[in-house]
Amino acid sequence: xxxxxxxxxxxxxxxxxxxxxxxxxxxxxxxxxxxxxxxxxxxxxxxxxxxxxxxxxxxxxxxxxxxxxxxxxxxxxxxxxxxxxxxxxxxxxxxxxxxxxxxxxxxxxxxxxxxxxxxxxxxxxxxxxxxxxxxxxxxxxxxxxxxxxxxxxxxxxxxxxxxxxxxxxxxxxxxxxxxxxxxxxxxxxxxxxxxxxxxxxxxxxxxxxxxxxxxxxxxxxxxxxxxxxxxxxxxxxxxxxxxxxxxxxxxxxxxxxx
Amino acid sequence: xxxxxxxxxxxxxxxxxxxxxxxxxxxxxxxxxxxxxxxxxxxxxxxxxxxxxxxxxxxxxxxxxxxxxxxxxxxxxxxxxxxxxxxxxxxxxxxxxxxxxxxxxxxxxxxxxxxxxxxxxxxxxxxxxxxxxxxxxxxxxxxxxxxxxxxxxxxxxxxxxxxxxxxxxxxxxxxxxxxxxxxxxxxxxxxxxxxxxxxxxxxxxxxxxxxxxxxxxxxxxxxxxxxxxxxxxxxxxxxxxxxxxxxxxxxxxxxxxxxxxxxxxxxxxxxxxxxxxxxxxxxxxxxxxxxxxxxxxxxxxxxxxxxxxxxxxxxxxxxxxxxxxxxxxxxxxxxxxxxxxxx
Numbered sequence: 200x201x202x203x204x205x206x207x208x209x210x211x212x213x214x215x216x217x218x219x220x221x222x223x224x225x226x227x228x229x230x231x232x233x234x235x236x237x238x239x240x241x242x243x244x245x246x247x248x249x250x251x252x253x254x255x256x257x258x259x260x261x262x263x264x265x266x267x268x269x270x271x272x273x274x275x276x277x278x279x280x281x282x283x284x285x286x287x288x289x290x291x292x293x294x295x296x297x298x299x300x301x302x303x304x305x306x307x308x309x310x311x312x313x314x315x316x317x318x319x320x321x322x323x324x325x326x327x328x329x330x331x332x333x334x335x336x337x338x339x340x341x342x343x344x345x346x347x348x349x350x351x352x353x354x355x356x357x358x359x360x361x362x363x364x365x366x367x368x369x370x371x372x373x374x375x376x377x378x379x380x381x382x383x384x385x386x387x388x389x390x391x392x393x394x395x396x397x398x399x400x401x402x403x404x405x406x407x408x409x410x411x412x413x414x415x416x417x418x419x420x421x422x423x424x425x426x427x428x429x430x431x432x433x434x435x436x437x438x439x440x441x442x443x444x445x446x447x448x449x450x451x452x453x454x455x456x457x
Numbered sequence: 458x459x460x461x462x463x464x465x466x467x468x469x470x471x472x473x474x475x476x477x478x479x480x481x482x483x484x485x486x487x488x489x490x491x492x493x494x495x496x497x498x499x500x501x502x503x504x505x506x507x508x509x510x511x512x513x514x515x516x517x518x519x520x521x522x523x524x525x526x527x528x529x530x531x532x533x534x535x536x537x538x539x540x541x542x543x544x545x546x547x548x549x550x551x552x553x554x555x556x557x558x559x560x561x562x563x564x565x566x567x568x569x570x571x572x573x574x575x576x577x578x579x580x581x582x583x584x585x586x587x588x589x590x591x592x593x594x595x596x597x598x599x600x601x602x603x604x605x606x607x608x609x610x611x612x613x614x615x616x617x618x619x620x621x622x623x624x625x626x627x628x629x630x631x632x633x634x635x636x637x638x639x640x641x642x643x644x645x646x647x648x649x650x651x652x653x654x655x656x657x658x659x660x661x662x663x664x665x666x667x668x669x670x671x672x673x674x675x676x677x678x679x680x681x682x683x684x685x686x687x688x689x690x691x692x693x694x695x696x697x698x699x700x701x702x703x704x705x706x707x708x709x710x711x712x713x714x715x716x717x718x719x720x721x722x723x724x725x726x727x728x729x730x731x732x733x734x735x736x737x738x739x740x741x742x743x744x745x746x747x748x749x750x751x752x753x754x755x756x757x758x759x760x761x762x763x764x765x766x767x768x769x770x771x772x773x774x775x776x777x778x779x780x781x782x783x784x785x786x787x788x789x790x791x792x793x794x795x796x797x798x799x800x
Binding site: 202203205206207209210213214217280281282284285286287288289290291292454456457 | 546
């Protein structure tokens, strides 16, 4: 069972890291961190805040790009190139294939986050008033990683029944709605019409609340970590969300013909 | 090479198997869609080389995909080793699929590619290494093992495709256009491999456009056109021309030639060498021809049932089908065959 999943994950990882577009995304992320260091001196007294804001935004943008590229093109690409035919004619279930692809893509995201995280942590400590390491920092980056993985799950679900271009657009939409989920929920509560309330209500329920994944304020204010929030609203939610979207993706993928 | 005789054990069976493709709108509006396969009934026996032939769009690929569980029937049944290939993982352990194109990860080298598929089969590291090296050697790909698959020639891709299909030592091998794009040497090698698989008792299920290779390799065939079965059965029975015999004579004198020619239809003639080959009706006509040839001092070299080529059978069947249900765009251009036949 796990052997096939890991083999598919490994092949996905190896193929993905060879894609130039992913290298471009990584370089853009590193560039954003570099730019944040270079321009931080312009915002006198706010250098530290500038680094954190700009750096974490870089993580979010790179994560969105990775989720769209990997989630939107990975499986449709293999269907187009008919590689999926040679894999599924081996004793591999469609679930194993789907989960293997997900794990491989998640590993790529993890590696990219680590590669971006090292210079970001260095820049953070350099610009920190006391040049101190903040233990919230790796946790904030881990939450960014989980946010990207959640987006990846959503993109993979969309890619099992729609085109790559639709998947990319819809994943972007999920990100935008997820980033303002609190306001969407308020619109659902105080909407003018019943239809408006229904639409915003459904969106607020099914789209993840990415504000929960953002530890920016805790990082800037150097507040203690709310472990309950991390365990329930971030890690617990990620596991539940992925379980649901990958299960639904599996249902769609099981009916897919190649 | 001694060939193992096919057994009567049925390893593949379809019953009224049909497949209709419908896009989203057609499904929603319950529109008819495109019928790619209609009521296919066939059985494939263990140890035989079975061929699926037909023109483009005849339903060959659809049938192949249905047999491997990659697409699902609209109606009817499909069984491989008595199980549904869509749901049975055990079936997939017992079959191998050689695709007609380079449907592989191009960034991997030959060894890594086979290692990947071996991992999917759950083979451990030692068994993987042994089996992969064995297959690379058997298919003469050892020197190319470290080369990336994307740089392979068509012939090399076909070989690595076959190696991938043979990894689990399958009982049935599905081969989709195995010699497409191969040079004559590659084609001969592939034919040899098919014979070898048959001699090992494997069942080979071929999809091919190359009728001469089918005629040369296969025990039984099914001919499809527009999803319908036109011919199905033993190749020898299919090619036999009932009621006609071929009589080949040598040392035929001019006088004998004058007496023998009216007795049948000349198939081949060489007056200078005194050779003559006639097609005569089975029974009394054949007997009379042989007696006359003996009387006139000619040598009897061969008496055999008249046999058509698979190409002739194929073209006639397709043309007949076209006459019964013409293509709307008339792009086949085979109607003249029917007219000629009838004329």
